[in-house]
Amino acid sequence: SLFNKIKLKLSEIPKNKILGVCYFDNFNQAMELTKEIVKLKPTCVELMDQNLLNLAKEIPIYADGIKKYIKGNPKAVLMVEFIDTDQSIYEKKIKDLEYLVLNQNKNNQFSFYSNLEEQKEVFEIRKAGLNILMSMKGDKKPVAFIEDCAVSLDHLADYTAQLKEIFKKYKTSGMFYAHASVGTLHIRPVLNMKSDEDIKNMRSISEESFEIVKNYKGSHSGEHGDGIVRSEFHEMMFGKKIVNAFEEIKDTFDSKNLLNPGKIVRPFKSNDRDLMRYKSGYQAQNISTHYDWSNWGQFTDAVEMCNNNGACRKLDSGVMCPSYRVTKEEKDLVRGRANTLRLALSNQLPEGSFASKEMYETMELCVSCKACQRECPMSVDMAKMKSEFLSHYYKKFSMRIKDRITSEMPRLIWLLKIIAPIFNKIKNLPLISSIVEKFGFAVERNMPEVQNQNTLREIYNDQNFSEKKVILFADTFNVNFENQNLIYSIKVLNKFGYQAIIPSFGKDKLDRPLCCGRTYISYGQLDKTSKELNRFNDYIINNNYFNLPVVGIEPSCLLTFNDEYQKLKNVNNREKIKNKFYLLEEFILEQIKNDNKVKTNKFDQNVLIHGHCHQKSQDRMKGLTNLLSELKINNKMIDSSCCGMAGSFGYDSKNYEVSKKMANLSLIPAINNSDEADFIIANGTSCRHQISDLSHKKGKHVSELLFKIFETVN
Structure with missing residues (x-):
């Protein structure tokens, strides 16, 4: 409404730059030295304090970066960037910076990075500062209301020291980060915005902090603007005359008060709880849960961790959030689901909304990829939240036949195995397809064949006795649908001198094979999951x-x-x-590292890898890529999100189209465009089925590749 044309000037992205990282043993000294650092004319000086760094260590997606780039346990870190076309100039500046830092305090440390990729990785931590701060567990959070104040560098150390005294007075602490070079630090006191007392404290801290800023002739809005939290303090900052002028301008150009009412002029009160997320009297239900949520307090506290930052709305890198990438609907997003759960649990939706059909629709397209567990800065674990929800939902509503069959797969498969030869012959007949469709399965899918286990048992029983033993966790899917992968695994383990023990294949008197309970988890049958896991414990x-x-x-x-x-x-x-629990590739990598004389067959194919979502969420892809590198095999990871099959998700007739679209975002195009000779690794059973259904190629388990490499080697 105010602009109809904006002209921009573009600058070339500089290629000659260097980054100095200064680690301070004393926060106040870091603030004091900033004005001296700025005299070196850097392009930026960015602050991260100890509190922020400690929180970042606990977030999976940032933990590796902290370990790699942060020395010791500094009270403050300043990131200082220099750009110059003349390399010798910025190299001299980096040496001058190092002298300033190390000469100030013998406990200070210093690093510098000239590699652009490393610089990017360091800045990623700083850029994520807000999300890192908001990952703090519990009701107390770093709150933004004095976070935009700016003072001159001559006063920066005194200003921050005085703020710390104010925080101490109100029995709290603060988080400090951001733009030290211009005296605009983003400072957030830690407060519980559900607490009446802390709402009062917020008001008092605002008044006292803004008074200090005024005394230093600073600004209470250095970058972010005034908004609701600062507008009512304009008269303190600018005086009555200027505030009256603001009102005249507003009334002249916006006589109907349509643009941002309640801000800048005639503002709302900054401590008006009706404008806040947690209104007066806010209270959330404490529901019974199967998982232990005590790290957050309770289930609702974990749900409330979502701060609406929108990291889950990304459409390119990483995995999160597969359903949103297809539908572009807010409800099919981690944020949308978390907010819906929060509103239901805090009685802001109609009674009974938590375990309702409407909530089921919100959760329905969540594929439980667990990417949010790693990629969400708040580590909102929607996969577990979904299974908790389903455990309540199915107490009120009955399961579809398809869902009951799928959840009970580990038990039912042993009945199906008895009629396997007949089932395999008739499974694609029109009559069977019609029945399958009525149950809720997608008829477009190729139903897998149930395999007999004769060859697998022969190979298993033919193993030589060895003192070195390993439990091979033979899952339902590989045992019954692709047991050649277990045969490959046994033979590879034997090559390294291990005897594989498959529970239920020996003399252990199990009534049926062990199971992890994964299919039960997918449908909220968490009591049954616990029983399966207890069977494993009893076996051990x-x-x-x-x-x-x-x-x-x-x-x-x-x-x-x-x-x-x-x-x-x-x-x-x-x-x-x-x-210790290992994926096969992790275990073999460990054996190879312990014996660097391992002989292998030549393997000339390039390997293309589709990483399983759960491996990515737990940062467990390195075992595979490191193993292939150790074996001198060319490999490339496909930059893909979820394959879209996600266990039984893609077999559901309601989900089939969404499942296809997920796969076709990046995975299937990458596979179809790959070289015919490429060996495609997809370790997930459902991933392999999706690739087989939607592309002209086959995904293989890494066990097959390892078998080829070690097959004839003595």
């Missing part, structure tokens, strides 16, 4: 297998032991289970 305890490594080949099953297994309340004797 009864056979005294405490020291045996557990190796799995299906990522979603094996990685259950690193995730849900650790959090479910009703898993017994967990503290007794000290076994």
Whole structure:
């Protein structure tokens, strides 16, 4: 309404730059030195304080960067960038900077980075400052209301010291980060915005902080603008005469008060709780849960971690959020789901909304990829939240036949196995397809064949006895649909001198094979999940297998032991289970590193990798890529989100089109455009099925590649 044309000037992105990272043993000294650093004419000086760095260490997506680029446990870090066409000039400046930092305090440290990729990685941590701060667990959060104040560098150290005294007075602390070079630090006091007392404290801290800024002839809005939190303090900053002028201008150009009412002139009160997320009397339900949410307080506190930052709305890199990338609908987004849960649990939606059909629709397209667990700066774990919701939902509503069949797959498959030869012949007949469709399965899908286990059992029983043993966690899917992958795995493990133990294949008297409970998790049957995991614990305890490594080949099953297994309340004797859990490639990599004389067959094919979502969420893709690099095999990771099959998600007739669209965003085009000779690794069973259904190529399990490499080697 105010602009109809804006002319911009573009500048070339500089290529000659260097980044100095200064680690300070004393926060106040960092603030004092800033004015001296600025005399070196850097392009920026950015601050991160100790509190921010400590929070970043706990966030999976930033933890590696902190470990790589932050030395020790500094009280403050200043990132100082220099740009110049003459390399010798910025190299001299970086040496001058190093002298300033190290000469100030013997406990200070210094690093510099000339590599542009490394500079980018360091700045990624700083750019994420706000999201890192908001990851603080519990009701107390760093709150923005004095975060935009600016003072001259001559007063910066005194200003920050006085603010810390104010925070201390109100029994809190603050977070300090951002633009030190211009004296605009983003400072956020830690307050509980559900608390009446802290709302009063917010008001008092505002008044006292703005008074200090005024005394230093600074500004209470250095960058972000005034908004509701600062507009009512204009008269303190500018005086009555200028505020009256603001009102005259507003009334002249916006006589109907349509543009941003309540801000700048005739403002709302900054502590008006009706304008806040947590209104007066806010209270959330404390529902019964299967998972332990005590790290956050309770389930609702974990839901409230979503601060609407919108990181889940990205459409390119990473995995999060697959459903949103297809539908572009807010409800199909981590943020949309979290907000809907929060509103329902705090009685801001109609009674009974939590376990309702409307909530089911909100959750329906969540594929439980777990990307939000890693890529969301708040680590909002929507996969677990969905299964908690479903556990309540199915107490009110009955399961569809398709969902009941799928959730009980580990039990039902052993019945289906009895009639496998008949089932495999008739599964694609029109009559069977019609029945399958009525149950809710997508008829467009190729139903997998149920395999007999004769060859697998022969290979298993033919193993030589060895003192070196490993438990091979034979999951339902590979045992019954693709058991050649288990055959490859046994043979590869044998090559390294290990005897593979498959529970239920030996003399352990199990009534049925062990199971991780993954299909139950997908449908909120968490009591049944706990029972399956307790069966695993009993097996380890009864056979005294405490020291045996557990190796799995299906990522979603094996990685259950690193995730849900650790959090479910009703898993017994967990503290007794000290076994290490490995994906096959991780275990083989460890063996190769312990024996650098391992012989291999030549493997000339290039390898294209589709990473399983759960591996990515737990940062477990490195085992595969490092193994292939160790074996001197050319490999490339496909930059893809979820394959779209997501266990049984893509087999659902309601989800089929969405599933296809997920796959066709990046995965299927990358595979179809790859070289015919490329070896495509997709370790997830459902990933391989999706690739087979939608492309002209086949995805293979890494066990097949390893078998080819070690097959004839003595």
